[in-house]
Amino acid sequence: MRSIRAAAVGAVTLSLALAATACGGGSSTGGGSNDSPRTLTYWATNQGASIEVDKKVLQPELDKFEKQTGIKVELEVVPWSDLLNRILTAATSGQGPDVLNIGNTWSASLQATGALLPWDAENFAKIGGKDRFVDSALASTGAEGEDPAAVPLYSMAYALYYNKEILADAGVSKPPATWDELTAAGEKIRQRGKQVLGAEGSNLSENIHHVFVFAKQHGADFFTADGKPDFTSDGAVTAVKQYVDLMAKDKVIPQGNAEYAQNQSVSDFAKGRTAMLLWQSASANLKSQGMSEDRYGVAPVPVQSGTPGAGTQVNSMVAGINMAVFKNTDNLDGATKFVKFMTGDAEQKILNKAYSTIPPVKAAQSDPAFNTPANAVLKNTLATSAAALPQVADESQFETAVGTAVKELFADAAAGRAVTTASVRARLEKAQQQMPTK
Missing domain, CATH: 3.40.190.10 (Periplasmic binding protein-like II)
Incomplete structure (x- = not known):
């Protein structure tokens, strides 16, 4: 969506x-x-x-x-x-x-x-x-x-959009295919005085889309097979922490992006302020903001290791x-x-x-x-x-509850408060309690 x-x-x-x-x-x-x-x-x-x-x-x-x-x-x-x-x-x-x-x-x-x-x-x-x-x-x-x-x-579908000039200037020869490669590229890009990866910490749906992919990459779902919320499994907690850690630990997502809402990260990328962007089918949006197609490349969203594809890892x-x-x-x-x-x-x-x-x-x-x-x-x-995201009746409530939990965790990261496994689990437990009871 x-x-x-x-x-x-x-x-x-x-x-x-x-x-x-x-x-x-x-x-x-x-x-x-x-x-x-x-x-x-x-x-x-x-x-x-x-x-x-x-x-x-x-x-x-x-x-x-x-x-x-x-x-x-x-x-x-x-x-x-x-x-x-x-x-x-x-x-x-x-x-x-x-x-x-x-x-x-x-x-x-x-x-x-x-x-x-x-x-x-x-x-x-x-x-x-x-x-x-x-x-x-x-x-x-x-x-x-x-x-x-x-x-x-x-x-x-989501893809990784990358600024060719910024990556080349930082000595990054190809777009990162794994999250470890993205973090390593981020260190080189920051040394050149550029921001690395745009995100929208206040955009609840964007939060959901990304943590859903991370959860899939960790073999987890946010719902059980019979459609009940399962927000605090080890895989779900690990997924949310890894995404928020792109700001909290890896310094890949700028702290200011914790307050970003719709399309602000796209605007930053189009203006050359950030080197990379995770977005859904962004070409028309970038063109309308004055970024020509020759200035950026498009690659699959990174995975944990290996390559995305059937039988390997979900990346959108x-x-x-x-x-x-x-x-x-x-x-x-x-x-x-x-x-x-x-x-x-x-x-x-x-x-x-x-x-x-x-x-x-x-x-x-x-x-x-x-x-x-x-x-x-x-x-x-x-x-x-x-x-596909879970096709369950409570999916929209899931977007609000877990999306808000991720928003609050980004706010913690931006304020310098520790983001730990325990704090992530606590936020997700609170989100699960907000779901309708059957």
Whole structure:
């Protein structure tokens, strides 16, 4: 999820707020209401460097859809910091959009509310069939064994972006493939007076995405096989400590990044302030901030040892954006046509090129634009070494609780307070206590 970039405050209320309601969204002013049956409302996620960038990307495509179908789409681009709370309000009030984007990690949580249209075989047939989509993207559309709650729209993976000039000046001949190599490279880069690795310690979703990967590399999960929280296992504690230690011990992440929120680390990298960045499909964002592609390289995210890939080590979560329909829309036919349009081969090429993301639609991936060296890294990661975040009903609460624990640990590191195995375990134990009880 891109963002899936910032966890929405209040996500911990999801189960309580919606446990007793299975209503969906559906606009009272648009969305196919009686006074405007040819109108849909659409909440898009903030994918570009700004909301205005997104409007420039999306509006021509929405105009194209209106010309083809006669259905006008009223667009609102919603910041990630507001999105989940907006969805909750829409679901409980019945006043929301017809179609919306969601971070793919929220799919199972929102599915559990009953607010979203299930994509069963009949609904998938209306948009060309389920087999059009790649397996890794479908893995983040809802709980296993249930009909998906959403349809994949954009696929992303994490990669290591590195400033070629800064690494060369520091005598680092190639991008680090392991965390030990990254720490060693960091020492050389700091000697040249440069900051090493950008991070966003106040961005809860970014925290979750990274500690999830570290946990996988240590053979751990944050949930048991039956979906119960398991935040204090030795592997989970080791994973969180290793990530925070990039600031606390290794001095790789600057202390000031403990307060960074959405896109601040990307801006630093684009301006040449940091040598490396761990980010989801960042090329379009970097371009919009004036960084040309020849100034940076793209490599897989480091692993503990060896190489990432099938049968070795996970080095990314399956990132991406899914498209959902509120079940109580008054214009289900129009909403389905819009999803079909946005996930059609032609639009998939246009939209994913604009956002430097990977199409989750198989046929669209054949376009040469998705086979550049940078995109090849992302495609290979998604195909061989990415794992979906837990597809459990409490996933969004997990993002908030554990993401906040990591934020607090970064604050400790920035203030010079010791980050120990005991202090990490204590924060994770507190986070686990905040999870809903069954």
